[in-house]
Amino acid sequence: MSKFNRPDARAAVSSPVKTKSRASGRTYEGAPGHARDAKSELFLLAVANMVSEDTFYERAKDRDDRFTSLIHKLAVEDADWTARLLGWLRNGAHMRSASLVGAAEYVKARLNAAGTRERRTHEAGEGPGAAAFGGDSLAYRTTTNRRVIDSVLQRADEPGEMLAYWTSKYGRNIPKPVKRGVADAVGRLYTERNLLKYDTDSKGFRFGDVVDLVHPVAGSHSEAWREWQGELFRYALDRRHNRGTVPNPDLLPMLAYNLAFLESAGENPECLLDTDALKRAGLTWENALSLAGSKVDKKALWEAMIPSMGYMALLRNLRNFDQAGVSDEVAEQVAARLADPEQVEKSRQFPFRFLAAYNAAPSLRWSWALEKALNASLSNVPTLPGRTLILVDRSGSMFGAISQRSGLNRADSAAIFGTALAIRAASADLVEFGTSHRPVRFSAGSSVLSTLKEFTSMGGTNTAEAVRANYRRHDRVVIVTDEQAWSGYHGADPLGQVPANVPVYTWNLAGHQYGHGPSGESQRHTFGGLTDAAFRMIPLLEVGQNATWPF
Incomplete structure (x- = not known):
């Protein structure tokens, strides 16, 4: 009898979000909680953090403090990884506020650490040069800090946002890497149209204020560009100080x-x-x-x-x-x-934006266009072979608003992602769960937007019971949730009822500190975020390739 070459044999693979194999804490609902390593915790928090927004379980200040602490730790311990995360967070995950705050705190942490090292070196009687404490000196890699600031500023109002954040938290003494990174972004982003759109009295930092503080260099492209943008900067200053200057019609x-x-x-x-x-x-x-x-x-x-x-x-x-x-x-x-x-x-719209538009304007003349737009925004959702069990968390904690302005919640996002995955799968069982659980009706040709009407509110978070009652020798299980499970079905591990050789993919939409199960290896993997980018990891893992960070 073969011991190893069996039909259920699978390659040992790993994914980047890792937890301790044993529970080391508690979820907010009292179930055994699995702590993540610092990079995993920061990643899951970053891709779900709208900054200064409460979640059902976590106050905004506590959440923001946890985010800042993780940035400070990893900016020093692994600066390159953290820099790549922040750039991707803005440009790949489309998280505007989290990437901006993260970049500012990244620079703050590195400058603080550089100052500490310099003081220690001086006290030890060594010279002031970079070689005194290694070639990877935080003090002498200011270009990295500058690039990180520049990388997260992608809209013309964001240079002012960056300066407003820094000065409100750390005062008006703005370090050179922040100024230079902002100046680089100003050179890319300040145009006549953007000045008209974003330079308003409602902003504390007007375009002229930004120019005054960071002294951007005009026109990196050509002499003509230099002349035009130099005139734009001068006009922004005059406009800010109400000097009554009329724009030059030849240049502006x-x-x-x-x-x-x-x-x-x-x-x-x-x-x-x-x-x-x-x-x-x-x-x-x-x-x-x-x-x-x-x-x-x-x-x-x-x-x-x-x-x-x-x-x-x-x-x-x-x-x-x-x-x-x-x-x-x-x-x-x-x-x-x-x-x-x-x-x-x-x-760069989040998928839930199309549901918001559909709910606001249910006219039939928009519905098909919005369905196609939603499907386009879900381009990374794979067609999974075999049989898939998809569990969508509709507990009370999932119904907190994603942000005060969005009007939508994580329960709706979970339903969008779960439904899209189910419709594209070869064979899927789609189940919503909370205190209880129930199947959600759909067919292979169903519309995502129309199927979303089948979902309800389900109360608590009895993940273990939903898994126990619905798992029927499926080839994989996908759970879209905030992971804040109850203590489980008679105290059971929510994931323990799925055989160890069957992969379980948890998609975390909230980024809380403790997860409902282990992740990173042994066919247990956690992803995160409000976009569909994480789905592309599933086919990699199932063909025996290790999945890596998406940046």
């Missing part, structure tokens, strides 16, 4: 035209219906609506603005388009843009 044509257009619109609001003029003036849809007031027909105004509106603006205003009665022809143009996979990828 959009800003000059914008002033003239605003004056014309005040006298003749009908000019707001000129699509080309709106675009030439760089007028945002918010500005145009404010200028129009009740003087211009809303249907005509929306139809004039729509061609120059960005993807997110279109997504947010579908109900307004319906209420204004925009024509079917214009609606078809909007729907085509929403459904375009390239536009979806460029927009």
